[in-house]
Amino acid sequence: MPNTSADDRRALRRRMKSAARLYAVQALFQMEAMAQTLDAVRVEFEDHRFGMVTDEGAFSEGDVDLFRALLEAAVAEQTRIDQLTDRALVAKWPLGRIDPTLRAVFRAAGGELLVTQTPPKVVINEFVEVARAFFPEGKEAGFVNAVLDHMAREARPEAF
Known part of the structure:
Protein backbone atom coordinates (compact mmCIF):
# COMPACT_ATOMS: atom_id res chain seq x y z
CA MET A 1 0.00 0.00 0.00
CA PRO A 2 2.43 2.69 -1.15
CA ASN A 3 1.66 6.32 -0.31
CA THR A 4 -1.14 5.51 2.11
CA SER A 5 -1.36 6.83 5.60
CA ALA A 6 -1.71 4.69 8.68
CA ASP A 7 -5.32 5.91 8.98
CA ASP A 8 -6.03 4.84 5.41
CA ARG A 9 -4.56 1.39 6.08
CA ARG A 10 -6.61 1.00 9.26
CA ALA A 11 -9.77 2.04 7.42
CA LEU A 12 -9.03 -0.47 4.66
CA ARG A 13 -8.49 -3.25 7.21
CA ARG A 14 -11.82 -2.36 8.89
CA ARG A 15 -13.63 -2.46 5.53
CA MET A 16 -12.06 -5.82 4.71
CA LYS A 17 -13.12 -7.23 8.10
CA SER A 18 -16.65 -5.89 7.61
CA ALA A 19 -16.78 -7.47 4.16
CA ALA A 20 -15.54 -10.79 5.58
CA ARG A 21 -18.39 -10.75 8.12
CA LEU A 22 -20.96 -10.07 5.41
CA TYR A 23 -19.50 -12.82 3.22
CA ALA A 24 -19.49 -15.24 6.17
CA VAL A 25 -23.22 -14.65 6.70
CA GLN A 26 -23.89 -15.18 3.00
CA ALA A 27 -21.78 -18.35 2.97
CA LEU A 28 -23.49 -19.79 6.05
CA PHE A 29 -26.87 -19.03 4.54
CA GLN A 30 -25.83 -20.73 1.30
CA MET A 31 -24.52 -23.77 3.19
CA GLU A 32 -27.88 -24.19 4.93
CA ALA A 33 -30.10 -23.36 1.95
CA MET A 34 -28.25 -25.51 -0.58
CA ALA A 35 -26.81 -28.18 1.73
CA GLN A 36 -23.27 -27.33 0.62
CA THR A 37 -20.12 -28.20 2.50
CA LEU A 38 -17.92 -25.71 4.27
CA ASP A 39 -15.05 -26.34 1.85
CA ALA A 40 -17.19 -25.92 -1.28
CA VAL A 41 -18.67 -22.63 -0.10
CA ARG A 42 -15.35 -21.30 1.17
CA VAL A 43 -13.66 -21.95 -2.16
CA GLU A 44 -16.53 -20.40 -4.11
CA PHE A 45 -16.46 -17.22 -2.05
CA GLU A 46 -12.69 -16.85 -2.00
CA ASP A 47 -12.30 -17.59 -5.71
CA HIS A 48 -15.36 -15.85 -7.12
CA ARG A 49 -16.93 -13.38 -4.70
CA PHE A 50 -14.08 -11.53 -2.99
CA GLY A 51 -13.42 -8.53 -5.21
CA MET A 52 -15.72 -9.74 -8.02
CA VAL A 53 -16.82 -7.11 -10.51
CA THR A 54 -20.38 -7.24 -11.89
CA ASP A 55 -22.58 -4.94 -13.93
CA GLU A 56 -23.85 -3.53 -10.62
CA GLY A 57 -20.33 -2.75 -9.37
CA ALA A 58 -17.43 -4.31 -7.54
CA PHE A 59 -17.66 -6.52 -4.49
CA SER A 60 -15.32 -5.63 -1.67
CA GLU A 61 -12.18 -7.53 -0.95
CA GLY A 62 -12.57 -9.36 2.31
CA ASP A 63 -10.23 -10.39 5.08
CA GLU A 72 -14.91 -22.69 10.75
CA ALA A 73 -16.06 -21.47 14.17
CA ALA A 74 -19.71 -21.34 13.12
CA VAL A 75 -19.54 -24.93 11.91
CA ALA A 76 -17.39 -26.32 14.74
CA GLU A 77 -19.31 -24.49 17.47
CA GLN A 78 -22.78 -24.57 15.88
CA THR A 79 -24.42 -26.50 18.71
CA ARG A 80 -23.01 -24.15 21.34
CA ILE A 81 -23.87 -21.06 19.25
CA ASP A 82 -27.40 -22.29 18.64
CA GLN A 83 -27.85 -22.91 22.37
CA LEU A 84 -26.65 -19.38 23.14
CA THR A 85 -29.05 -18.05 20.53
CA ASP A 86 -31.98 -20.10 21.82
CA ARG A 87 -31.43 -18.79 25.34
CA ALA A 88 -31.46 -15.24 23.98
CA LEU A 89 -34.75 -15.75 22.14
CA VAL A 90 -38.18 -15.75 23.71
CA ALA A 91 -39.71 -19.18 24.25
CA LYS A 92 -42.23 -18.77 21.42
CA TRP A 93 -39.46 -18.11 18.90
CA PRO A 94 -36.97 -20.96 18.90
CA LEU A 95 -34.04 -20.71 16.51
CA GLY A 96 -35.78 -22.98 13.99
CA ARG A 97 -38.51 -20.36 13.49
CA ILE A 98 -36.05 -17.54 12.83
CA ASP A 99 -35.39 -16.30 9.30
CA PRO A 100 -32.46 -18.29 7.82
CA THR A 101 -30.52 -15.09 7.14
CA LEU A 102 -30.80 -14.15 10.80
CA ARG A 103 -29.70 -17.65 11.81
CA ALA A 104 -26.61 -17.13 9.66
CA VAL A 105 -26.00 -13.74 11.32
CA PHE A 106 -26.25 -15.29 14.79
CA ARG A 107 -23.98 -18.18 13.85
CA ALA A 108 -21.28 -15.98 12.28
CA ALA A 109 -21.40 -13.52 15.19
CA GLY A 110 -21.44 -16.37 17.70
CA GLY A 111 -18.39 -17.84 16.04
CA GLU A 112 -16.56 -14.54 16.31
CA LEU A 113 -17.56 -14.17 19.97
CA LEU A 114 -16.30 -17.65 20.79
CA VAL A 115 -13.02 -17.89 18.89
CA THR A 116 -11.60 -14.39 18.49
CA GLN A 117 -10.45 -11.66 20.81
CA THR A 118 -12.61 -9.09 19.03
CA PRO A 119 -14.35 -7.00 21.69
CA PRO A 120 -17.98 -8.12 21.99
CA LYS A 121 -19.29 -4.59 21.41
CA VAL A 122 -17.43 -4.50 18.09
CA VAL A 123 -18.90 -7.89 17.10
CA ILE A 124 -22.39 -6.70 17.99
CA ASN A 125 -22.04 -3.41 16.09
CA GLU A 126 -20.58 -5.09 13.03
CA PHE A 127 -23.30 -7.73 12.80
CA VAL A 128 -26.05 -5.17 13.40
CA GLU A 129 -24.69 -3.44 10.29
CA VAL A 130 -24.73 -6.76 8.42
CA ALA A 131 -28.38 -7.20 9.44
CA ARG A 132 -29.13 -3.69 8.13
CA ALA A 133 -27.57 -4.66 4.80
CA PHE A 134 -30.00 -7.56 4.47
CA PHE A 135 -33.03 -5.89 6.08
CA PRO A 136 -32.73 -2.14 5.41
CA GLU A 137 -36.38 -1.36 6.11
CA GLY A 138 -37.15 -3.73 8.96
CA LYS A 139 -36.76 -4.03 12.70
CA GLU A 140 -34.30 -6.91 12.36
CA ALA A 141 -31.26 -4.78 13.24
CA GLY A 142 -32.71 -4.01 16.67
CA PHE A 143 -33.61 -7.66 17.14
CA VAL A 144 -30.06 -8.71 16.18
CA ASN A 145 -28.65 -6.14 18.62
CA ALA A 146 -30.72 -7.51 21.50
CA VAL A 147 -29.99 -11.18 20.77
CA LEU A 148 -26.26 -10.63 20.25
CA ASP A 149 -26.00 -8.54 23.40
CA HIS A 150 -27.51 -11.42 25.38
CA MET A 151 -25.26 -13.96 23.64
CA ALA A 152 -22.13 -11.84 24.23
CA ARG A 153 -22.88 -11.34 27.91
CA GLU A 154 -23.24 -15.10 28.35
CA ALA A 155 -20.28 -16.11 26.17
CA ARG A 156 -17.84 -13.40 27.32
CA PRO A 157 -19.09 -11.97 30.64
CA GLU A 158 -15.62 -10.72 31.53
CA ALA A 159 -15.86 -8.18 28.71
CA PHE A 160 -18.80 -6.42 30.34
Missing part, protein backbone atom coordinates in the same frame (compact mmCIF):
# COMPACT_ATOMS: atom_id res chain seq x y z
CA VAL A 64 -9.74 -14.03 4.10
CA ASP A 65 -8.38 -15.07 7.49
CA LEU A 66 -11.37 -13.64 9.35
CA PHE A 67 -13.79 -15.12 6.79
CA ARG A 68 -12.28 -18.58 7.26
CA ALA A 69 -12.21 -18.25 11.05
CA LEU A 70 -15.87 -17.25 11.17
CA LEU A 71 -16.98 -20.11 8.93
Whole structure:
Protein backbone atom coordinates (compact mmCIF):
# COMPACT_ATOMS: atom_id res chain seq x y z
CA MET A 1 0.00 0.00 0.00
CA PRO A 2 2.43 2.69 -1.15
CA ASN A 3 1.66 6.32 -0.31
CA THR A 4 -1.14 5.51 2.11
CA SER A 5 -1.36 6.83 5.60
CA ALA A 6 -1.71 4.69 8.68
CA ASP A 7 -5.32 5.91 8.98
CA ASP A 8 -6.03 4.84 5.41
CA ARG A 9 -4.56 1.39 6.08
CA ARG A 10 -6.61 1.00 9.26
CA ALA A 11 -9.77 2.04 7.42
CA LEU A 12 -9.03 -0.47 4.66
CA ARG A 13 -8.49 -3.25 7.21
CA ARG A 14 -11.82 -2.36 8.89
CA ARG A 15 -13.63 -2.46 5.53
CA MET A 16 -12.06 -5.82 4.71
CA LYS A 17 -13.12 -7.23 8.10
CA SER A 18 -16.65 -5.89 7.61
CA ALA A 19 -16.78 -7.47 4.16
CA ALA A 20 -15.54 -10.79 5.58
CA ARG A 21 -18.39 -10.75 8.12
CA LEU A 22 -20.96 -10.07 5.41
CA TYR A 23 -19.50 -12.82 3.22
CA ALA A 24 -19.49 -15.24 6.17
CA VAL A 25 -23.22 -14.65 6.70
CA GLN A 26 -23.89 -15.18 3.00
CA ALA A 27 -21.78 -18.35 2.97
CA LEU A 28 -23.49 -19.79 6.05
CA PHE A 29 -26.87 -19.03 4.54
CA GLN A 30 -25.83 -20.73 1.30
CA MET A 31 -24.52 -23.77 3.19
CA GLU A 32 -27.88 -24.19 4.93
CA ALA A 33 -30.10 -23.36 1.95
CA MET A 34 -28.25 -25.51 -0.58
CA ALA A 35 -26.81 -28.18 1.73
CA GLN A 36 -23.27 -27.33 0.62
CA THR A 37 -20.12 -28.20 2.50
CA LEU A 38 -17.92 -25.71 4.27
CA ASP A 39 -15.05 -26.34 1.85
CA ALA A 40 -17.19 -25.92 -1.28
CA VAL A 41 -18.67 -22.63 -0.10
CA ARG A 42 -15.35 -21.30 1.17
CA VAL A 43 -13.66 -21.95 -2.16
CA GLU A 44 -16.53 -20.40 -4.11
CA PHE A 45 -16.46 -17.22 -2.05
CA GLU A 46 -12.69 -16.85 -2.00
CA ASP A 47 -12.30 -17.59 -5.71
CA HIS A 48 -15.36 -15.85 -7.12
CA ARG A 49 -16.93 -13.38 -4.70
CA PHE A 50 -14.08 -11.53 -2.99
CA GLY A 51 -13.42 -8.53 -5.21
CA MET A 52 -15.72 -9.74 -8.02
CA VAL A 53 -16.82 -7.11 -10.51
CA THR A 54 -20.38 -7.24 -11.89
CA ASP A 55 -22.58 -4.94 -13.93
CA GLU A 56 -23.85 -3.53 -10.62
CA GLY A 57 -20.33 -2.75 -9.37
CA ALA A 58 -17.43 -4.31 -7.54
CA PHE A 59 -17.66 -6.52 -4.49
CA SER A 60 -15.32 -5.63 -1.67
CA GLU A 61 -12.18 -7.53 -0.95
CA GLY A 62 -12.57 -9.36 2.31
CA ASP A 63 -10.23 -10.39 5.08
CA VAL A 64 -9.74 -14.03 4.10
CA ASP A 65 -8.38 -15.07 7.49
CA LEU A 66 -11.37 -13.64 9.35
CA PHE A 67 -13.79 -15.12 6.79
CA ARG A 68 -12.28 -18.58 7.26
CA ALA A 69 -12.21 -18.25 11.05
CA LEU A 70 -15.87 -17.25 11.17
CA LEU A 71 -16.98 -20.11 8.93
CA GLU A 72 -14.91 -22.69 10.75
CA ALA A 73 -16.06 -21.47 14.17
CA ALA A 74 -19.71 -21.34 13.12
CA VAL A 75 -19.54 -24.93 11.91
CA ALA A 76 -17.39 -26.32 14.74
CA GLU A 77 -19.31 -24.49 17.47
CA GLN A 78 -22.78 -24.57 15.88
CA THR A 79 -24.42 -26.50 18.71
CA ARG A 80 -23.01 -24.15 21.34
CA ILE A 81 -23.87 -21.06 19.25
CA ASP A 82 -27.40 -22.29 18.64
CA GLN A 83 -27.85 -22.91 22.37
CA LEU A 84 -26.65 -19.38 23.14
CA THR A 85 -29.05 -18.05 20.53
CA ASP A 86 -31.98 -20.10 21.82
CA ARG A 87 -31.43 -18.79 25.34
CA ALA A 88 -31.46 -15.24 23.98
CA LEU A 89 -34.75 -15.75 22.14
CA VAL A 90 -38.18 -15.75 23.71
CA ALA A 91 -39.71 -19.18 24.25
CA LYS A 92 -42.23 -18.77 21.42
CA TRP A 93 -39.46 -18.11 18.90
CA PRO A 94 -36.97 -20.96 18.90
CA LEU A 95 -34.04 -20.71 16.51
CA GLY A 96 -35.78 -22.98 13.99
CA ARG A 97 -38.51 -20.36 13.49
CA ILE A 98 -36.05 -17.54 12.83
CA ASP A 99 -35.39 -16.30 9.30
CA PRO A 100 -32.46 -18.29 7.82
CA THR A 101 -30.52 -15.09 7.14
CA LEU A 102 -30.80 -14.15 10.80
CA ARG A 103 -29.70 -17.65 11.81
CA ALA A 104 -26.61 -17.13 9.66
CA VAL A 105 -26.00 -13.74 11.32
CA PHE A 106 -26.25 -15.29 14.79
CA ARG A 107 -23.98 -18.18 13.85
CA ALA A 108 -21.28 -15.98 12.28
CA ALA A 109 -21.40 -13.52 15.19
CA GLY A 110 -21.44 -16.37 17.70
CA GLY A 111 -18.39 -17.84 16.04
CA GLU A 112 -16.56 -14.54 16.31
CA LEU A 113 -17.56 -14.17 19.97
CA LEU A 114 -16.30 -17.65 20.79
CA VAL A 115 -13.02 -17.89 18.89
CA THR A 116 -11.60 -14.39 18.49
CA GLN A 117 -10.45 -11.66 20.81
CA THR A 118 -12.61 -9.09 19.03
CA PRO A 119 -14.35 -7.00 21.69
CA PRO A 120 -17.98 -8.12 21.99
CA LYS A 121 -19.29 -4.59 21.41
CA VAL A 122 -17.43 -4.50 18.09
CA VAL A 123 -18.90 -7.89 17.10
CA ILE A 124 -22.39 -6.70 17.99
CA ASN A 125 -22.04 -3.41 16.09
CA GLU A 126 -20.58 -5.09 13.03
CA PHE A 127 -23.30 -7.73 12.80
CA VAL A 128 -26.05 -5.17 13.40
CA GLU A 129 -24.69 -3.44 10.29
CA VAL A 130 -24.73 -6.76 8.42
CA ALA A 131 -28.38 -7.20 9.44
CA ARG A 132 -29.13 -3.69 8.13
CA ALA A 133 -27.57 -4.66 4.80
CA PHE A 134 -30.00 -7.56 4.47
CA PHE A 135 -33.03 -5.89 6.08
CA PRO A 136 -32.73 -2.14 5.41
CA GLU A 137 -36.38 -1.36 6.11
CA GLY A 138 -37.15 -3.73 8.96
CA LYS A 139 -36.76 -4.03 12.70
CA GLU A 140 -34.30 -6.91 12.36
CA ALA A 141 -31.26 -4.78 13.24
CA GLY A 142 -32.71 -4.01 16.67
CA PHE A 143 -33.61 -7.66 17.14
CA VAL A 144 -30.06 -8.71 16.18
CA ASN A 145 -28.65 -6.14 18.62
CA ALA A 146 -30.72 -7.51 21.50
CA VAL A 147 -29.99 -11.18 20.77
CA LEU A 148 -26.26 -10.63 20.25
CA ASP A 149 -26.00 -8.54 23.40
CA HIS A 150 -27.51 -11.42 25.38
CA MET A 151 -25.26 -13.96 23.64
CA ALA A 152 -22.13 -11.84 24.23
CA ARG A 153 -22.88 -11.34 27.91
CA GLU A 154 -23.24 -15.10 28.35
CA ALA A 155 -20.28 -16.11 26.17
CA ARG A 156 -17.84 -13.40 27.32
CA PRO A 157 -19.09 -11.97 30.64
CA GLU A 158 -15.62 -10.72 31.53
CA ALA A 159 -15.86 -8.18 28.71
CA PHE A 160 -18.80 -6.42 30.34
